[in-house]
Amino acid sequence: MTSFEDLSNEIFYEIFEFLHSYEAFHSFYDVNQRFRNLFINSNHLITVDISSKSESILQRYVNCIIVPYAPRIKSLRLFDSFAHELFLSLSPIIKNFTQLQAITLNKLDNNYVRQIIDQLFSLSTLSSLTIRFANNVGIPPNIYIEIIHLPALKYCQISLNECKLLPCAYTSASSSIEHLVLNESFNLEQLDDLLSYMPKLRRLTIDDFCGFFK
Secondary structure, three states: OOOHHHOOHHHHHHHHHOOOHHHHHHHHOOOOHHHHHHHHHOOOOEEEEEOOOOHHHHHHHHHHHHOOOHHHEEEEEEOOHHHHHHHHHOHHHHHHOOOOOEEEEEEEOHHHHHHHHHHHOOOOOOOEEEEEEOOOOOOOHHHHHHHHOOOOOOEEEEEOOOOOOOOOOOOOOOOOOOEEEEEOOOOOHHHHHHHOOOOOOOEEEEOOOOHHHO
């Protein structure tokens, strides 16, 4: 009978495609040297999901996969404050993420907003950004303006609930966003001013349409 380890490398790579990179790492990395080499020698791009897991295990994942293979990471999904702290700790190597195209920041704490937005400007290939703030209250309008002016951004999903009104873009707008998704309800007065920054916008999605008329 053929054993599991008799399968070809190509089949294992297909299996990895169905798993989050953390799950693949946790399940296979320490099996033997062959599986470790599958991670090390692969040209496959990596999707990274970081949520509430053991801090020690996550730190090992960071040291073994994220740091050495940053140029292969195509997307990051960060789900809690520990994950956001971890992302900030990558600041010294942030420019190594040369193929990072998409980031999801869930429950982003106000305390990390300024630092993380500054870090995002170092990602020249970032074309998709989803941000859900833990608490929109206290987020200054200039933060939203900076987000929509990330240089390569094409898709942006964000919440404006409780945000103060944005100033209208009186100068030439330069946002590259083509698809904007607004989560939660927001004030109708915000829409015109927000759209004044996005001359390339082709698609607008409003999740809470009832709240649109708030």
